[in-house]
Amino acid sequence: MSYVIPVAPPVGLPVSGTENQFPVRRIFCIGKNYSEHVREMGGDPQREEPLFFAKPADTVIGPGGVVPYPPGTQDLHFEVELVAALGRDVAADATVDTVRDAVLAYGIGIDLTRRDLQAEAKKRGRPWDMSKGFDASALCSALEPVERIGHPSAGEIGLDRDGEACQRGDLKDMVWSVADMLVALNRLISLKAGDLLYTGTPSGVGPVVAGQTLTVWAEGVARESWTLS
Ligand code: MN
Numbered sequence: 556m557s558y559v560i561p562v563a564p565p566v567g568l569p570v571s572g573t574e575n576q577f578p579v580r581r582i583f584c585i586g587k588n589y590s591e592h593v594r595e596m597g598g599d600p601q602r603e604e605p606l607f608f609a610k611p612a613d614t615v616i617g618p619g620g621v622v623p624y625p626p627g628t629q630d631l632h633f634e635v636e637l638v639a640a641l642g643r644d645v646a647a648d649a650t651v652d653t654v655r656d657a658v659l660a661y662g663i664g665i666d667l668t669r670r671d672l673q674a675e676a677k678k679r680g681r682p683w684d685m686s687k688g689f690d691a692s693a694l695c696s697a698l699e700p701v702e703r704i705g706h707p708s709a710g711e712i713g714l715d716r717d718g719e720a721c722q723r724g725d726l727k728d729m730v731w732s733v734a735d736m737l738v739a740l741n742r743l744i745s746l747k748a749g750d751l752l753y754t755g756t757p758s759g760v761g762p763v764v765a766g767q768t769l770t771v772w773a774e775g776v777a778r779e780s781w782t783l784s
Pocket of ligand 1: 584585587636666753755756759
């Protein structure tokens with residue numbers, strides 16, 4: 556098979572303990588998954604069904620370094636998130652007891668968001684794509700294999716901006732667990748090996764400007780920093 560234009564290679568993320576890369580197939584994200592963050596965005600954490608959205612696979616930026624400040628926004632926000640990487644396709648009949656077997660590794664990432672465009676989209680009932688799925692919007696650390704770290708379900712998740720404490724949460728306070736999310740999402744699409752899942756952000760989201768450094772971590776998973784240019 557040949558193609559009429561060159562085929563773009565997949566974006567790869569490093570996997571700790573191996574020379575091989577994880578090929579990113581698709582990126583799915585959940586909104587409103589920590590109660591305090593739902594409240595800070597004006598919602599009710601008890602009443603809303605899981606809200607999924609996606610980013611193109613090539614919006615991923617791997618561990619560390621410099622991230623370009625995107626065009627089209629005056630209010631770029633950070634959202635620290637645990638990231639799950641699927642090493643296998645998820646079976647159609649997967650349950651919350653079996654679905655985690657498809658998770659190969661976890662990382663810590665940032666769901667960069669053009670908050671001004673998102674607010675406008677929400678107000679006008681328009682899609683979120685241009686507020687979420689822009690170039691270099693999905694930051695992710697090196698992936699840490701489950702065989703080394705297990706499945707993180709509790710522990711601090713946080714973000715500092717130039718050393719200032721901004722976001723603090725605990726993985727145990729997710730409204731939907733990673734397993735819950737994967738099962739719910741797999742009812743809407745067929746999850747595949749190579750898919751990444753951004754699992755939502757705790758409270759304390761806020762703006763970042765050029766020149767500032769964001770440092771993120773999830774206890775027992777990973778720690779990483781990026782600087783906006
Ligand atoms: Mn998010």
